[in-house]
Amino acid sequence: MSRRVTPALLASALLTAGLVGCSADARKAESGQAPVAPSSVASATPRVPAGSAPQRAFAVGVRQLKLNRDGRALPVTLWYPATGDAGGAAKRSAAAAEGRFPVVMFSHGLGGRPDDYATLLTRWAAAGFVVAAPAFPHTARGGDGNVLDVLNQPADVSYALTQVLALDGTAGDPLRGRLDADRVAAAGHSAGGVTTIGLFTASRDERLDAGVVFAGTALGVGTAFAGAAAPQLFVHGELDEVVDYAAGRAAYDKVPWPKAMLSLPKGDHGRALLNDGAALRVVSDTSVEFLRWTLYGDPAAKGRISTDATRGDIATFDDHL
Incomplete structure (x- = not known):
């Protein structure tokens, strides 16, 4: 989220959105199924069966997909696992690796772009995930910066997920036969964190098995978590100057499912997500193991989450997984 937007402006805009309610557009289901009404009690058991995540690192490919949802x-x-030697930057349109890979939908912050998070998202892809990151029409860098449009973004993500998963059956597409539609997560930073929370509350997408929220808040999308249990990982800097740490913690506290919160005592609004360093390594390693557990069903990965989270005394870890 750009620092041109002051904390007061952001809070005011999102609070206004919360008072007026989500737009009808934001509440539409885009998965081709009937909308899912939030339930007062979430079901108790995650849906992904036990399995093993790949332990080797993959080379990473990157490509663009042009989508349009009602204008x-x-x-x-x-970003996706690719053939070739692991390491280095993602390669444009590289051939996809053999296998079927879970999908992670990633939402950027206000004034951001997907490429801003390339270091983190490349690491996720190298660990065996296909990462799909839309650039939103109003909140991406170069847009009009209308923060209220965040409330329309959960529907954007659901639409994009439908289109991405369709590639698995598209003749001639490089990702044909490579996507596992039964293993899907959503993640996002700042305004993208709001978007991600919305995908598990007012705009619940039942295809999602897990969520990762970086510096997010529930203002505007609420905390009526609904549907099948979807474990959540929250990551938040305690010195966040845009989205107060307490706001992120309050949303986390309302999650009724298995959950954990990685808190960075010296962390701000998210610069650690954009530049390689010790903090990013803790965040990326912790989130990789979380995704290995929630999307591959890997019990060994679950055991490594807390170890990675507390390495080097960079973060504290509230673990209810």
Whole structure:
């Protein structure tokens, strides 16, 4: 989220959105199924069966997908496991690796772009995930910065997810036969964190098995978590100057499912997500193991989450997984 937007402006805009309620557009289900009404009690058991995540690192490919939802342009950047030697930058349109890989939908912050998070998202792809990151029409860098449009973004993500998963059956597409539609997560930073929370509350997408929220808040989308249990990982800097740490913690406290919160005592609003360093390594390693557990069903990965989270005394970890 750009620092041109002051904390007061952000809070005011999102609070206004919360008072007026989500737009009808934000509440539409885009998965081709009837909308899912939030329930007062979430079901108790995650749906992903036990399995094993790949332990080797993959090379990473990257490509663009041009989408449009009812006049809302949604260019999507895809990072995916690729053939070749692991390490280095993602390679444009590289051949996809053999296998079927879970999908993670990632939402950027206000004034951001998917490429801003390339270091983190490349690491997720190298660990065996296909990452799809839309650039939202109003909140991406170069847009009009209308923060209230965040309330329309959960529907954007659901639409993009439908289109991405369709590639698995599209003749001639490089990702044909490579996507596991039964293993899907959503993640996002700042305004993208709001978007991600919305996908598990007012705009619940039942295809999602897990969520990762970086510096997010529930203002505007609420905390009526609904549907099948979807474990959540929250990551928040305690010195966040845009989204107060207490606001992120309050949303986390309302999650009724298995959950954990990685808190960075010296962390701000998210610069650690954009530049390689010790903090990013803790965040990326912890989130990789969380995704390995929640999407591959890997019990060994679950055992490594807390170890990675507390390495080097960079973060504290509230663990209810």
